[in-house]
Amino acid sequence: xxxxxxxxxxxxxxxxxxxxxxxxxxxxxxxxxxxxxxxxxxxxxxxxxxxxxxxxxxxxxxxxxxxxxxxxxxxxxxxxxxxxxxxxxxxxxxxxxxxxxxxxxxxxxxxxxxxxxxxxxxxxxxxxxxxxxx
Numbered sequence: 090x091x092x093x094x095x096x097x098x099x100x101x102x103x104x105x106x107x108x109x110x111x112x113x114x115x116x117x118x119x120x121x122x123x124x125x126x127x128x129x130x131x132x133x134x135x136x137x138x139x140x141x142x143x144x145x146x147x148x149x150x151x152x153x154x155x156x157x158x159x160x161x162x163x164x165x166x167x168x169x170x171x172x173x174x175x176x177x178x179x180x181x182x183x184x185x186x187x188x189x190x191x192x193x194x195x196x197x198x199x200x201x202x203x204x205x206x207x208x209x210x211x212x213x214x215x216x217x218x219x220x221x222x223x
Contacts, residue, residue: 135174138169143155
């Protein structure tokens with residue numbers, strides 16, 4: 090009995106991670122397939138190469154058209170879509186909104202009386218490099 094226990098235990102130690110890994114892989118593949126079949130026009134997506142765009146046409150079963158810039162539509166395989174992403178937030182509209190009832194003096198007073206806000210947390214973007222200028 091002891092002679093069979095060690096090999097059996099060794100096989101279980103090897104087999105359990107293999108089975109669990111394959112189940113996780115199958116689940117991820119099914120989720121990716123569901124994503125690719127659920128794409129509809131207007132969805133914002135990212136491709137496997139990191140390109141962001143908006144789905145323009147989903148009439149073909151194997152490929153989709155993605156608009157990567159205004160007026161620029163490219164054709165991609167459905168499998169190239171990695172994930173759906175949230176549409177970009179227009180922060181410019183929020184900054185330019187001002188109620189017509191407030192006068193400039195009132196808004197200036199509110200700014201000076203309000204406590205200074207802490208800087209927004211998040212990535213900071215560096216200015217572009219200027220190549221070739223000496």
